[in-house]
Amino acid sequence: MKVILYLSIFCCFFNTSVYSQNETNITYGLKFGALQSRISNLPESIKGRDNTFDNSVMESKGAYGLEGGFFLNFKLYDTRVAIQPEILFRQSGEKVTYRDAVGKEFELGLHYSYLQIGALYKVYPYQGLNLGFGAFYGISLSPNNVTYTSNEAGGMYDVATRQFYQDGLEGADDFSLCFAAGYELHQSIHFDLRYYLGVKDVVKSNASSFQFIENQNKSGVICFSVGYSFHQW
Secondary structure, eight states, X not given: OHXXXXXXHHHHHHHHHHTTGGGEEEEEEEEEEEEEEEETTHHHHHHTTOGGGTTEEEEEOOEEEEEEEEEEEEEETTSSEEEEXXXXXXXXXXXXXXXXTTSOEEEEEEEEEEEEEEEEEEEEEETTEEEEEEEEEEEESXXXXXXXXXXXXXXXXXXXXXXXXHHHEEEOOEEEEEEEEEEEOTTSEEEEEEEEEEOXXXXXXXXXXXXXXXXXXXXXXXXEXXXXXXXXX
């Protein structure tokens, strides 16, 4: 229901904008890119209150993913300003590695997918060069997509441990501010570099026998993408 609601809002915005074509120049197209993401304070949340982690090292390594989807660009008439709403699919998350003094090692991965709905306010200071600022709401599509691998007993307990983390750590919806810089060529090819600054907790700690610490686990994403417009200004 939540996805349908957000898509309905986007469609209403699109219909309203189409009727104002005489005052704007409209382009639309697709974009696709690669990203590197992090989730803050994740090792601290995982360690919780378990003292057995005291003589160990747990580090965040970040994760790589993809982002792509549909955009509309409404360039306001006789200005250097445009509004660009987007619907995107994103894969992001975090990987955490662990090792201790006795040789135990494991890697825990949170692989979350989101339906991103938002918009950018773009300014064109020179030709196709543009700077943008906006906000995106990410609807969590895979809140329990967790991977776990270890060297303990040849991986004998990996399945049970992965289920433990799936039950205890659940992905939540994301909300982020977006800062962008890009360039649009005359042939309708777009290049775009963005940083998404998460402002809400994206990992929920559920009640379990293990006491996870409830931190503010916020996302941070750097993304480079290439887009193509099907209709030039």
